[in-house]
Amino acid sequence: MSNRAKLFIPAVFFVAMLGLLFYGLGQNPNLVPSALVNRPLPEFSLPALFETNGVVGSEQLKGGIYLVNFWATWCAPCHVEHPYLVEISERETDITFVGVNYKDDVDDAREFLGERGNPFKLSLVDANGSLGIDFGVAGAPETFLVDQSGTIRYKHVGVIDNRVWDEVFVPLLAELR
Amino acid sequence: MIPELGNFAAMLALCLAVLQSVLPLAGAFTGNRLWMGLGRPLSAGLWVFMLLAFSCLAYAFLHDDFSVAYVARNSNTALPVYYKFAGVWGAHEGSLLLWVLILAGWGYAVSLFSDKLPLDIVARVLSVMGMITTGFLLFLLFTSNPFDRLLLNTPTEGADLNPLLQDFGLTVHPPFLYMGYVGFSVAFSFAIAALLTGRLDAAWARWTRPWTNAAWGFLTIGIALGSWWSYYELGWGGWWFWDPVENVSFMPWLVGTALIHSLAVTEKRGVFKSWTLLLAISAFSLSMLGAFIVRSGLITSVHAFAIDPERGLVLLTILLVIIGSSLFLYALRAPVVKGSATYGANSREVFLLINNILLVVATAMILLGTLSPLIHEAIYGEANRISIGPPYYNIMFIPLMAILAFFLGASTFSRWKKTSLQHLVSNLKLVLVASVTLGIVLPLAVASSFNPSAMLALVLAFWIVFSIVKDLLDKTANKASRWQGLLGLGRSYYGMQLAHFGMAVIITGVCLTSHYSIEQDVRMAPGESITINDYTFTFGGVVERPGPNYTAQSATVDVSIDGEAYITLRPEKRTYHARGDVQTEADIQVGFFRDLFTALGDPRGDGAWVVRVHVKPFVFWIWLGAFLMAAGGALAVMDKRYRHKPVLLAQQEALPPTADSIEAVAKVSHS
Numbered sequence: 149m150s151n152r153a154k155l156f157i158p159a160v161f162f163v164a165m166l167g168l169l170f171y172g173l174g175q176n177p178n179l180v181p182s183a184l185v186n187r188p189l190p191e192f193s194l195p196a197l198f199e200t201n202g203v204v205g206s207e208q209l210k211g212g213i214y215l216v217n218f219w220a221t222w223c224a225p226c227h228v229e230h231p232y233l234v235e236i237s238e239r240e241t242d243i244t245f246v247g248v249n250y251k252d253d254v255d256d257a258r259e260f261l262g263e264r265g266n267p268f269k270l271s272l273v274d275a276n277g278s279l280g281i282d283f284g285v286a287g288a289p290e291t292f293l294v295d296q297s298g299t300i301r302y303k304h305v306g307v308i309d310n311r312v313w314d315e316v317f318v319p320l321l322a323e324l325r
Numbered sequence: 326m327i328p329e330l331g332n333f334a335a336m337l338a339l340c341l342a343v344l345q346s347v348l349p350l351a352g353a354f355t356g357n358r359l360w361m362g363l364g365r366p367l368s369a370g371l372w373v374f375m376l377l378a379f380s381c382l383a384y385a386f387l388h389d390d391f392s393v394a395y396v397a398r399n400s401n402t403a404l405p406v407y408y409k410f411a412g413v414w415g416a417h418e419g420s421l422l423l424w425v426l427i428l429a430g431w432g433y434a435v436s437l438f439s440d441k442l443p444l445d446i447v448a449r450v451l452s453v454m455g456m457i458t459t460g461f462l463l464f465l466l467f468t469s470n471p472f473d474r475l476l477l478n479t480p481t482e483g484a485d486l487n488p489l490l491q492d493f494g495l496t497v498h499p500p501f502l503y504m505g506y507v508g509f510s511v512a513f514s515f516a517i518a519a520l521l522t523g524r525l526d527a528a529w530a531r532w533t534r535p536w537t538n539a540a541w542g543f544l545t546i547g548i549a550l551g552s553w554w555s556y557y558e559l560g561w562g563g564w565w566f567w568d569p570v571e572n573v574s575f576m577p578w579l580v581g582t583a584l585i586h587s588l589a590v591t592e593k594r595g596v597f598k599s600w601t602l603l604l605a606i607s608a609f610s611l612s613m614l615g616a617f618i619v620r621s622g623l624i625t626s627v628h629a630f631a632i633d634p635e636r637g638l639v640l641l642t643i644l645l646v647i648i649g650s651s652l653f654l655y656a657l658r659a660p661v662v663k664g665s666a667t668y669g670a671n672s673r674e675v676f677l678l679i680n681n682i683l684l685v686v687a688t689a690m691i692l693l694g695t696l697s698p699l700i701h702e703a704i705y706g707e708a709n710r711i712s713i714g715p716p717y718y719n720i721m722f723i724p725l726m727a728i729l730a731f732f733l734g735a736s737t738f739s740r741w742k743k744t745s746l747q748h749l750v751s752n753l754k755l756v757l758v759a760s761v762t763l764g765i766v767l768p769l770a771v772a773s774s775f776n777p778s779a780m781l782a783l784v785l786a787f788w789i790v791f792s793i794v795k796d797l798l799d800k801t802a803n804k805a806s807r808w809q810g811l812l813g814l815g816r817s818y819y820g821m822q823l824a825h826f827g828m829a830v831i832i833t834g835v836c837l838t839s840h841y842s843i844e845q846d847v848r849m850a851p852g853e854s855i856t857i858n859d860y861t862f863t864f865g866g867v868v869e870r871p872g873p874n875y876t877a878q879s880a881t882v883d884v885s886i887d888g889e890a891y892i893t894l895r896p897e898k899r900t901y902h903a904r905g906d907v908q909t910e911a912d913i914q915v916g917f918f919r920d921l922f923t924a925l926g927d928p929r930g931d932g933a934w935v936v937r938v939h940v941k942p943f944v945f946w947i948w949l950g951a952f953l954m955a956a957g958g959a960l961a962v963m964d965k966r967y968r969h970k971p972v973l974l975a976q977q978e979a980l981p982p983t984a985d986s987i988e989a990v991a992k993v994s995h996s
Contacts, residue, residue, distance in 0.1 A: 155661065159656050162610075165696070166641065166644065234927070264846050310905075
């Protein structure tokens with residue numbers, strides 16, 4: 149490659165990146181519904197966070213309403229969301245909260261839940277993000293609502309707060325109950 | 326009326342910007358000095374009209390003019406006056422107006438401080454800046470006009486400013502950040518002007534250096550303010566999250582740092598010319614990319630304040646035109662021949678090249694990390710986004726910075742062209758012994774802990790500091806007195822060493838606070854206490870306290886040292902009336918050696934609350950170091966030689982003295 153041709157590398161690289169950004173514009177993560185909505189829960193079997201050698205499998209998530217929350221200690225918005233999850237888990241006792249600790253340091257995660265309260269009845273570890281791929285997780289936090297038949301009914305990207313809960317989850321839950 | 330005046334002023338500014346992009350450049354091509362000379366008055370006019378537009382929006386905010394849609398969305402009668410003013414840049418439209426105002430300001434500054442530059446260069450630089458301003462003004466007026474009215478349904482009350490932004494740190498953060506971002510447009514414009522003329526001598530590098538240093542200094546302060554804000558306002562005591570918004574401000578900073586160093590090589594030694602040009606284009610391109618990513622909502626972020634995919638498309642077009650054409654110009658015009666000067670394998674040139682490689686690799690890895698959710702989705706399809714957390718960044722970034730710190734210390738004693746290995750080794754021997762000893766002994770003695778990574782970081786910090794000290798001693802050794810020697814060293818030398826010292830301070834702060842912070846999140850009932858190190862924190866319960874536009878749950882936490890009362894901290898949880906948002910307000914006692922951090926969690930019944938109590942050693946040093954770096958940049962800008970050089974050249978060329986040059990020489994002899 150001649151020296152002059154090499155000088156075109158930055159321009160080529162830039163155009164490629166621009167193409168990617170253009171593609172990304174049409175894919176607003178908050179607007180695209182998960183491909184999994186109204187599909188059955190993917191099958192999985194992953195290590196439990198607290199019990200050594202324990203396993204949490206998808207067959208445990210049957211016959212009730214489940215809220216599957218992907219979280220991590222490195223994820224800043226999860227810190228914001230966490231106190232609220234604790235609050236609603238205490239209030240909405242008929243919902244089983246399932247915490248998926250996503251690509252995290254397991255010790256940090258245990259400490260975090262120990263110190264700040266644990267809203268999750270079931271906690272599992274998705275160390276390499278494989279379950280995240282099955283669920284189509286874009287980033288933490290993301291929360292999936294699973295109904296009694298084991299079907300994913302809703303996916304929420306980002307922090308759940310008072311407003312999101314009242315405006316989105318409460319009507320959905322009224323349908324399910 | 327006032328908002329219409331503002332709108333009109335922005336339109337006039339657009340007309341002036343169009344003229345400024347065309348006329349001076351056309352003059353430079355045709356040799357028409359009159360047209361070239363138009364650049365300066367046009368940039369002054371542009372600045373005046375942008376200032377007028379900005380003042381009109383500020384007026385609308387201060388007078389609660391809720392007929393302006395933007396004001397209605399981002400202000401409230403109960404908002405304190407100070408935040409009403411800051412509300413001007415509290416959301417997308419206004420911050421874009423601030424962006425353009427600052428862009429016009431930099432252009433005007435170039436026209437003021439360029440009297441020593443050839444007219445055709447000034448004309449080209451100002452035209453390029455005019456083009457950038459035109460692009461952003463079009464964007465402002467046609468997609469994001471802050472002066473749009475709500476005349477039919479004028480609300481009687483505004484929706485209030487985002488409570489996260491009702492804070493001193495965040496009101497001054499955007500202006501500094503934008504000063505930095507937009508400041509790189511000057512280096513960018515100089516690079517484009519140099520490519521257009523083909524005159525890529527040392528002169529353009531010299532002209533560019535002070536502008537780059539200034540922009541870099543502002544960006545340093547801007548990033549530090551953002552980090553300081555997330556430390557005390559987000560309420561969980563972290564100070565850097567590798568959040569996309571943080572990343573996009575950090576990338577231009579890293580490339581800007583590389584640019585500062587590579588400009589030095591190009592000016593002094595005439596090498597790395599193409600590389601320096603590319604960095605100058607990249608620094609501003611990454612700034613604009615940052616604006617795009619933040620404004621388009623492309624990548625979700627904790628800081629996402631203003632999201633709109635359609636505006637993203639317009640911004641993308643601006644990016645394509647400005648960056649695409651400049652990179653194309655670069656490919657066509659950048660010099661391919663090697664610079665005339667040569668250098669050995671062990672020379673200051675090579676050390677600075679290593680610096681550049683490390684900084685650019687760090688930038689590339691941050692860019693890859695930030696865009697990875699998109700890349701992954703593009704390859705594996707929708708609903709298959711992934712996110713990359715701090716583990717990725719820390720694994721990549723920390724080793725790179727450790728290597729950078731090592732070379733920083735070592736390069737202090739390097740010389741241009743060729744340095745003998747012996748010279749380096751003999752200078753570094755003592756520095757090495759001292760830094761390794763102190764770096765290992767200090768944590769053992771003070772914290773009585775053995776922590777290899779903390780020790781390594783401390784060794785590197787001392788390594789930088791001792792190199793600076795030894796260099797200062799060497800440089801003054803042969804002078805009549807040390808004091809005289811110190812006075813004889815130029816401001817740019819001190820600026821450089823101060824910035825390097827700042828880096829050592831940051832390394833110390835980051836390392837010690839990461840490894841030795843004690844963080845306790847505990848449930849506390851009134852009267853209960855917790856002891857961390859020498860400090861006992863006693864929770865005094867929570868009372869309600871009314872604020873101007875919020876109601877606060879205000880806690881008292883009494884801190885005592887060995888039973889003696891020391892200070893009372895009052896962390897709060899505020900509920901803002903207009904939006905119903907709840908905001909955690911940490912209370913921090915900032916200290917030189919440690920911060921005492923308290924934040925209020927959630928109520929747990931019977932007056933008990935979750936309280937976050939952190940003791941964070943040396944965390945203040947992170948921002949102190951950033952401030953020292955920025956101060957170093959400012960010192961370098963003020964160096965005399967940026968005013969000397971052109972005069973000396975004039976003398977060398979033995980031109981007949983003109984009134985100008987006599988005055989200039991007189992100025993020099995006075996200073």
